[in-house]
Amino acid sequence: MYQLLNGLSVIEASSFVASPTAGLYCAQFGAEVIRVDQVGGGPDYRRWPVTAENNSLYWENLNRAKKSVALNLGVPEGRELLKELVRATGQFITNFPAEGFLSHAKLSEGRSDLVTVRVMGWADGAPALDYTVNNAVGYPMLTGPGPEPVNHVLPAWDLLSGAYAAFALLAAIQRRAVTGEGSEVRIPLSDVAIGTVANLGGIAEVLYSGENRPRLGNAVYGLFGRDFVTADGQRTMIVVVTHRQWANLIAALDLGDRIAAIEAARGVSFAADDGLRYTHRDALYPLFESAIGARPHADLAAALDGAGIVHSAYRTMQDAAQDSRLVGGNPMFSAFDANPSGFAYPAAGAFGTIPQQERGAPQPAPRNGQHSEEVLTSRLNLSSGEFARLIDTGIVGTDR
Amino acid sequence: MYQLLNGLSVIEASSFVASPTAGLYCAQFGAEVIRVDQVGGGPDYRRWPVTAENNSLYWENLNRAKKSVALNLGVPEGRELLKELVRATGQFITNFPAEGFLSHAKLSEGRSDLVTVRVMGWADGAPALDYTVNNAVGYPMLTGPGPEPVNHVLPAWDLLSGAYAAFALLAAIQRRAVTGEGSEVRIPLSDVAIGTVANLGGIAEVLYSGENRPRLGNAVYGLFGRDFVTADGQRTMIVVVTHRQWANLIAALDLGDRIAAIEAARGVSFAADDGLRYTHRDALYPLFESAIGARPHADLAAALDGAGIVHSAYRTMQDAAQDSRLVGGNPMFSAFDANPSGFAYPAAGAFGTIPQQERGAPQPAPRNGQHSEEVLTSRLNLSSGEFARLIDTGIVGTDR
Numbered sequence: 001m002y003q004l005l006n007g008l009s010v011i012e013a014s015s016f017v018a019s020p021t022a023g024l025y026c027a028q029f030g031a032e033v034i035r036v037d038q039v040g041g042g043p044d045y046r047r048w049p050v051t052a053e054n055n056s057l058y059w060e061n062l063n064r065a066k067k068s069v070a071l072n073l074g075v076p077e078g079r080e081l082l083k084e085l086v087r088a089t090g091q092f093i094t095n096f097p098a099e100g101f102l103s104h105a106k107l108s109e110g111r112s113d114l115v116t117v118r119v120m121g122w123a124d125g126a127p128a129l130d131y132t133v134n135n136a137v138g139y140p141m142l143t144g145p146g147p148e149p150v151n152h153v154l155p156a157w158d159l160l161s162g163a164y165a166a167f168a169l170l171a172a173i174q175r176r177a178v179t180g181e182g183s184e185v186r187i188p189l190s191d192v193a194i195g196t197v198a199n200l201g202g203i204a205e206v207l208y209s210g211e212n213r214p215r216l217g218n219a220v221y222g223l224f225g226r227d228f229v230t231a232d233g234q235r236t237m238i239v240v241v242t243h244r245q246w247a248n249l250i251a252a253l254d255l256g257d258r259i260a261a262i263e264a265a266r267g268v269s270f271a272a273d274d275g276l277r278y279t280h281r282d283a284l285y286p287l288f289e290s291a292i293g294a295r296p297h298a299d300l301a302a303a304l305d306g307a308g309i310v311h312s313a314y315r316t317m318q319d320a321a322q323d324s325r326l327v328g329g330n331p332m333f334s335a336f337d338a339n340p341s342g343f344a345y346p347a348a349g350a351f352g353t354i355p356q357q358e359r360g361a362p363q364p365a366p367r368n369g370q371h372s373e374e375v376l377t378s379r380l381n382l383s384s385g386e387f388a389r390l391i392d393t394g395i396v397g398t399d400r
Numbered sequence: 401m402y403q404l405l406n407g408l409s410v411i412e413a414s415s416f417v418a419s420p421t422a423g424l425y426c427a428q429f430g431a432e433v434i435r436v437d438q439v440g441g442g443p444d445y446r447r448w449p450v451t452a453e454n455n456s457l458y459w460e461n462l463n464r465a466k467k468s469v470a471l472n473l474g475v476p477e478g479r480e481l482l483k484e485l486v487r488a489t490g491q492f493i494t495n496f497p498a499e500g501f502l503s504h505a506k507l508s509e510g511r512s513d514l515v516t517v518r519v520m521g522w523a524d525g526a527p528a529l530d531y532t533v534n535n536a537v538g539y540p541m542l543t544g545p546g547p548e549p550v551n552h553v554l555p556a557w558d559l560l561s562g563a564y565a566a567f568a569l570l571a572a573i574q575r576r577a578v579t580g581e582g583s584e585v586r587i588p589l590s591d592v593a594i595g596t597v598a599n600l601g602g603i604a605e606v607l608y609s610g611e612n613r614p615r616l617g618n619a620v621y622g623l624f625g626r627d628f629v630t631a632d633g634q635r636t637m638i639v640v641v642t643h644r645q646w647a648n649l650i651a652a653l654d655l656g657d658r659i660a661a662i663e664a665a666r667g668v669s670f671a672a673d674d675g676l677r678y679t680h681r682d683a684l685y686p687l688f689e690s691a692i693g694a695r696p697h698a699d700l701a702a703a704l705d706g707a708g709i710v711h712s713a714y715r716t717m718q719d720a721a722q723d724s725r726l727v728g729g730n731p732m733f734s735a736f737d738a739n740p741s742g743f744a745y746p747a748a749g750a751f752g753t754i755p756q757q758e759r760g761a762p763q764p765a766p767r768n769g770q771h772s773e774e775v776l777t778s779r780l781n782l783s784s785g786e787f788a789r790l791i792d793t794g795i796v797g798t799d800r
Contacts, residue, residue, distance in 0.1 A: 004571040007578065016641070017600070024599065025564065029571050043642055048622025048675055049605035049613075057608065058601035058622075104755070123730070123753060127710045131620060135637050136726065138717030140618075144543075144550045149627070149635060149714045151618040153542045156556035159596060161751075163563035164425065168752050170570035171404040171429050178407065185752040194726045196559060197717065198748035199424065200417070201458035203727065205449035206718045207745045208457065213449075213717070218540075218551040220531060222448025222458075227549070235549060237535050241416070242443055275448055310527045314549045317538030317597065317613070318606045326536065326594045327603065330523070345607045348598035351561075352568050352585040353523060355504070 001065060001360035002350055005031035010091045010169070012036070012066070013082060013102065015044040017130070017155050018119045018189065019095040020062045021162030022169065026093075027065035027363075028350035034089070034375055035063060036082050039070040039397030041368050055341035063365040064347065069376065070369030070397035077395050081376070087111040088379050090182075093169060095119040104184035113182040115172040117165045123188040130155040133193040138202075138212075145217045161192045219285075224277035227314070228288055234297035238288075238304070238311045243272050248307035253291040259284075331359060338364045367399035401465060401760035402750055405431035410569070411486050412436070412466070412493045413502060415444040417530070417555050418519045418589065419495040420462045421562030422569065426493075427465035427763075428750035434489070434775055435463060436482050439470040439797030441768050455741035463765040464747065469776065470769030470797035478795050481776070487511040488779045490582075493569060495519040504584035513582040515572040517565045523588040530555040533593040538602075538612075546615045561592045624677035627714070628688055634697035638688075638704070638711045643672050648707035653691040659684075731759060738764045767799035 008031040012023035020035075027033040037045070041059075049057045069085070072078040079101050086092045086107050092114065096102040104116045121128030131151060134140060140149035168185040176182060197203055206212060218227040218237070224246065225239035240246050250256050262283045263269055270277050270284075277284060292300060297313065304311045320326050327333050327346050336347035347362035376382050376396065390396040408431040412423035420435075427433040437445070441459075449457045469485070472478040479501050486492045486507050492514065496502040504516045521528030531551060534540060540549035568585040576582055597603055606612060618627040618637070624646065625639035640646045650656050662683045663669055670677050670684075677684060692700060697713065704711045720726050727733050727746050736747035747762035776782050776796065790796040 004568075004575040004583075006575075008574075021599065025567060029568075046673075046675070048678065049601050049608070050622075050675065051608060054675075056601070057604035061599050061601050061604065121710070122725075123732075124725075127708065128712070129639050129641065129710050131625060131637055131639050132710050132712035135712040135714045136723075137720045138715055139552075139554050140714055141716045142553045145548075148545075149618070150544045150550055151627070151637070152539075152552050152554065152556070153616075153621075154539050154552065154556055154596070155600075156552070156554055156559070159556070159560050160563055163560055163567055164751055167425060167563055167567040167570060168404075168429075170567060170574060172754075174408075174570060174574075175404040175406075181756075183404075183754050183756045185754050187752050190726065191730070191732050191753070192751045194720060194730070195732060195748040195751045196554070197720065198733070198746070199421065199461050200555075201449050201456070201461050202717055203721050203748070204457035204461065204739075204741075204743060204745045206721045208449070208451060208743055211718070216553075218549070221553075222450075225531060227551070237531055237551070239529050239531050241529065273446075275446070275450065275454075278448065308527065310521070310529050310532050312528070312532035312535040314535045314540055315538055316541050317602055318611070320537045320594060320597065321603050321606045323536075325522075325524075326590065330591070330594070332523075332591050332595055333598070339604075341604075343604060343608055345604045346598070348595045348603070351564055351592045351595045352587050353591070354572075354583050354585050356581075356583045 001363060002029050002352070002354055002357055004029040008032070008091065009034065009089050010093055011086050011089045012093045014093060014095045014119070015042045016095070017062065017158035018161040019093055019165065021159060022093050022117065022165035023066060024062055024064060025163065025166040025350070026169070033066045034069055034085070034371065035066045036069045036071060036085065037368060039072050039369065039394065045368065051341050051343060057341060057343070060340050060365040065363035066366060067371035067375060068366035068368055069372045072395050075395065081380070081395070083107060084380055085375070087114065090114055091169065091173065092116045093165060098125055098186060108182060111182070113176055113180060115169065115176060115182050116184040117169045117172065118184060118186050119161050119165055120186055120188040122190045123186070128189050130158045130189065133157055133189045136190065137193045137197050142213060142215055146215045157189050157193050160196065161187055161189055164192060219281065222278050223274040224284065226285065228292040230292055230297040230300055231294055232296045234313050236297065236300070236311055236313045238309060240277070241310070245309055246270065246277065249309050252303045252307040252309065253288065255287055255291055258287050334362050336362055340365055340367050369397040370399040372396050372398045401763060402429050402752070402754050402757055404429040408432070408491065409434065409489050410491045410493055411489045413482060414493060414495045414519070415442045416495070417462065417558035418561040419493055419565065421559060422493050422517065422519070422565035423466060424462055424464060425563065425566045425750070426569070433466045434469055434485070434771065435466045436469045436471060436485065437768060439472050439769065439794065445768065451741050451743060453741070457741060457743070460740050460765040465763035466766060467771035467775060468766035468768055469772045472795050475795065481780070481795065483507060484780055485775070487514070490514055491569065491573065492516045493565060498525055498586060508582060511582070513576055513580060515569065515576060515582050516584040517569045517572065518584060518586050519561050519565055520586055520588040522590045523586070528589050530557045530589060533557055533589045536590065537593045537597050542613060542615055545617045557589050557593050560596065561587055561589055564592060619681065622678050623674040624684065626685065628692040630692055630697040630700055631694055632696045634713050636697065636700070636711055636713045638709060640677070641710070645709055646670065646677065649709050652703045652707040652709065653688065655687055655691055658687050734762050736762055740765055740767050769797040770799040772796050772798045
């Protein structure tokens, strides 16, 4: 928890990855983020990975540092309470349908300066998920050795959409501070995906070339970068992005003469041209395969570190979780035993580090309805009798 | 271009993907983003894909709607001009080293309320790239059919870091508006990657189970989702995230009786449990393979659309670029012929859609140094004589 967004309160009605990460990033920067869910939990409340008691390790990490209000959204009175909470707060993150009971137009009645950020599937309202927009824009056909398409495992489009939604929320609030006007920013996964293809030059590339990019396995397009296997069988990624790194890599592997011979034979110089190192990869890769294949990994890694070359062995997630640089000794993580699951493990805070501030301790995810009473009675000025009636009728749930 | 961040000016000294996308997203929301590069272009200026004339289609899309100032950063006077521009502006996005001439401490001398957002490799300053942090946290070992690791092609960590950097910039500006204090937010790719593993429950999962997640090919962990091949050979992804979708999918494929038989034999009910649909995939997948394998894709797609099932055929990027829903008929794109490369193609605007605002036209990327005179003379109050001297001495470059 850092203190950048203190004083900002956001209602989040959402599920799965994209929209909840937008709320998470705000909460980890000090905003009050109130997640509103169906009594008993939304559609993501038991999503895997889960413990033996069916507590979701996924949910309890994507919703850290948030408050939870539980409402029966299947009945009009529950839906009305959510709408009132949004209006009383003024900032709203959601992935509910654009034209449903949480439409910006309906919510804006009585709160004209409302800021809504809405993550969607397709821009036209049709459903889509990370794994389907990924197919639609072409990445799986470029991934892996081929010929079959390979899906990413990381839900990259959800994550990018979530971070962009957090950005869009603050941008719309910034505009409101100047103009007094509210607005809705709709963020369709499909537009994030195809827009990113465009931003990286992919639309221009395929239209210019009239072809698809070749499938490269673990090699990187347009520069020198690939996986290689050391003498002791460790597969390692090496990527060269500066001309100095190229010179240092050749020196570290003692390949100067053999590279010069290729340059002479082909009439090129690799010294200052990423693209040539890529187009002549048929000649370059074998040299590096044999030079790297002759050295044990520890020896190679020391040489590459000394030369400022960017490299990394492939590791499992289990390896990563045990790694002190990534987790155990990383100030972003803290030992944490207050998780709703009861399982104790290192908890992550905000991705950013602010040297001028103390990094506060991570916070737990809430239990479903844990903050219903606090939030509803204070923000909507409900009396204790009125709150008791909502509990008795099942309109509101708590964790007790 | 939308008008959310009008009045905000940002200096960006950066290269490659992460840090430039942070500037791009701000520019597409109406901020003035001034990218400062080495005269002749930074290390990413010719990055592939490129045209026959070696103009980068990558650079001209990642830097749309920005201004360009070209300085000789190899000499003290050029570096000093960049520092003065940062101080005169007050907001700075960079991926230059944390302890170099663009350290926040040095830049803050004379501008104590400076906001710096810095994308880094490792948090300790060691170099890292998207493709190496990806290996370090374990995703390639979970991707594809195995046994070899498979890299993602999308630079997902760069992109997530870039969007998070844009969010962090606005959050730090928000805090400054309240407290008057500047700050630096450091965003290491390594922390974005391992923090995301944690946010998705991955750290908890491997520590709880003591194992790595099984490698699933194109199947989705913890729910019913996989690729299937239709009678006419079209590979298609189908993912079920709600109980209603599950019921509808079974009905659309007429699998009710056979699913019920599995439920009876195994003593489970799939109706309201994502996890069971995953743990019993050995029995479920063959049923769907044969039902889907018996239908042509057009027939299947119509049935799935009618039932609200989320699905997508695998397509190439060339297919995507030609698709009217994604590009040609998508309001996010506009035909555009003012690119520095001279090649005309649809240009993307902001990912977000704001129904209350007009979506302005996309803007071109600048030519190297195109705005050197405008920016340096106005923001640093340089006289025309002084500016001419800087041109003559090669400290400043322009596009003329």
